[in-house]
Amino acid sequence: ELFTAITDVEPLLETHKRIIDDLDDYLQKEERRLFTLKKHLNLYKREHERAMDDIPNYLGNPINAFTLIKRLTADLDFIEDSIKIGTEYIKNVTMNHVDVKYPSLEDLTGAAQALTRLQETYYLNVHDLAEGILNGVSYSTPMTASDCYELGRTLYNDKDYTNALAWMKEALRKYKDENVMYPFTEVDILEYIGFAYYLNGDVKTALEWTQRLLSVDPKHVRARGNIPHYQKTIAEQEAELKKQQRGETSDEPEEEDGQDYELSEYAKERKVYESLCRGEMEIPHEITKRLKCWYVTDTHPFLKLAPIKVEQMYVKPDIFMFHEVMTDDEIEFIKKRAKPRFKRAVVHDPKTGELTPAHYRISKSSWLRDEESPVIARITQRVTDMTGLSMLHAEELQVVNYGIGGHYEPHFDFARKRENPFTKFGGNRIATVLFYMSDVAQGGATVFTELGLSLFPIKRAAAFWLNLHASGEGDLATRHAACPVLRGSKWVSNKWIHQGGQELLRPCDLEYQEEGIIRKIPRPVPKTSR
Ligand SMILES: O=C(O)CCC(=O)C(=O)O
Numbered sequence: 001e002l003f004t005a006i007t008d009v010e011p012l013l014e015t016h017k018r019i020i021d022d023l024d025d026y027l028q029k030e031e032r033r034l035f036t037l038k039k040h041l042n043l044y045k046r047e048h049e050r051a052m053d054d055i056p057n058y059l060g061n062p063i064n065a066f067t068l069i070k071r072l073t074a075d076l077d078f079i080e081d082s083i084k085i086g087t088e089y090i091k092n093v094t095m096n097h098v099d100v101k102y103p104s105l106e107d108l109t110g111a112a113q114a115l116t117r118l119q120e121t122y123y124l125n126v127h128d129l130a131e132g133i134l135n136g137v138s139y140s141t142p143m144t145a146s147d148c149y150e151l152g153r154t155l156y157n158d159k160d161y162t163n164a165l166a167w168m169k170e171a172l173r174k175y176k177d178e179n180v181m182y183p184f185t186e187v188d189i190l191e192y193i194g195f196a197y198y199l200n201g202d203v204k205t206a207l208e209w210t211q212r213l214l215s216v217d218p219k220h221v222r223a224r225g226n227i228p229h230y231q232k233t234i235a236e237q238e239a240e241l242k243k244q245q246r247g248e249t250s251d252e253p254e255e256e257d258g259q260d261y262e263l264s265e266y267a268k269e270r271k272v273y274e275s276l277c278r279g280e281m282e283i284p285h286e287i288t289k290r291l292k293c294w295y296v297t298d299t300h301p302f303l304k305l306a307p308i309k310v311e312q313m314y315v316k317p318d319i320f321m322f323h324e325v326m327t328d329d330e331i332e333f334i335k336k337r338a339k340p341r342f343k344r345a346v347v348h349d350p351k352t353g354e355l356t357p358a359h360y361r362i363s364k365s366s367w368l369r370d371e372e373s374p375v376i377a378r379i380t381q382r383v384t385d386m387t388g389l390s391m392l393h394a395e396e397l398q399v400v401n402y403g404i405g406g407h408y409e410p411h412f413d414f415a416r417k418r419e420n421p422f423t424k425f426g427g428n429r430i431a432t433v434l435f436y437m438s439d440v441a442q443g444g445a446t447v448f449t450e451l452g453l454s455l456f457p458i459k460r461a462a463a464f465w466l467n468l469h470a471s472g473e474g475d476l477a478t479r480h481a482a483c484p485v486l487r488g489s490k491w492v493s494n495k496w497i498h499q500g501g502q503e504l505l506r507p508c509d510l511e512y513q514e515e516g517i518i519r520k521i522p523r524p525v526p527k528t529s530r
């Protein structure tokens, strides 16, 4: 779970440094040892040449005779010991300190999944990524054949054969260029590629790659065993296809069931989500022409001197951005307080009623209470100044950090009926204030999938919207998500405000929402007596 936030990856740099020191020390010793061995080798070679030039003359010299014998006795012992020491060094370099953190194989899988998520969301090209290029500019050190191979292998083991294939092909290309000794060979890469094609259902291509493998290693046992199996499968598939073409198939066409429908709705939303993350969608002119900016000066006397800058980002539902509502000092204070209490973010599982980590929400978070510091209490007061809402039943401040690939898929902040309706907090979450505590170098937008709106994080600003209609019904148009972080680290904090305490500030209206349509219930018209 190390990969869920940048703060958790930081300690790995200490581990990394330890490995550097160990390896450095080992190599220095090794280099000295090898330097000495090489000197011996050169001496042996030189003396051998001289001897071969004129053997009787060479051996007729008693000094030469002596040194020859010495080279084959004492010197040889030294050389043998020196070689043995080499293996001892290797044994002594543990690289396995107990006082620093080591990532696990699960972490490797998590990091590979994050990379895949970024690649898919932001249309990253595997070849460019392998070269360390992002959108035409340098992004990282180019990856080696081994980097690509390990990534491919991790994805293969995670059953993501399509992405495994892309990385294995990069590994193959690089392997041929690099000419470095690796614990795997070209044949291993070819085997992964062949098998990944097979498991992806493309048996023909699997057969082609397996044949290519056999051209490199004709004795490869597994590959030779797979060939007849692939050929048989292809023949069967072709026969089945012919049967279908002749209309002999008895298979009923698959019926569309509810599950398929839900799946395609999910896929549609996903498309919108990803395109919003890439910043591709523009909000319609009817909306933009109604957007304004203004100053809030009347909710607190201080605001006369330092008004809050408000920018309207959307109309109906109204979404606002408040600018410069946290100071850098406050942000640093909050981060420092939140970090030691960070836990992997959990979501409410409606089936079991339990809080569990989920692949669709990857971040670390913790909660800060007003009572623990005047700084936190001041932020809560500011939320009232910004929104005019009561903090009587607001939740504590939730601080969130997303690492690379960290995200939160489309969701509502309010609880739907079948979920826990936050009764203990005085009603449902009427409003959200989302403070941005960092800029994000690339990615990490907050996006509204029903509105086509992307908010890119601006440090010290806060987004604000109401989650409920005036009737108290959840506003389905507020569905939103946090896009994966492509570069940098994203810090936000949430202040969720509940219905309790707002009765006089925001009177309920007789409207409700059903299937996304807002229906107004006409208020009884008071009889006017003139
Ligand atoms: O981080 C973001 O941009 C949005 C976070 C969010 O929607 C949430 O935590 O409920």
Ligand SMILES: [Fe+2]
Residues within 6 Å of the ligand: 411, 412, 413, 480
């Ligand atoms: Fe949210």
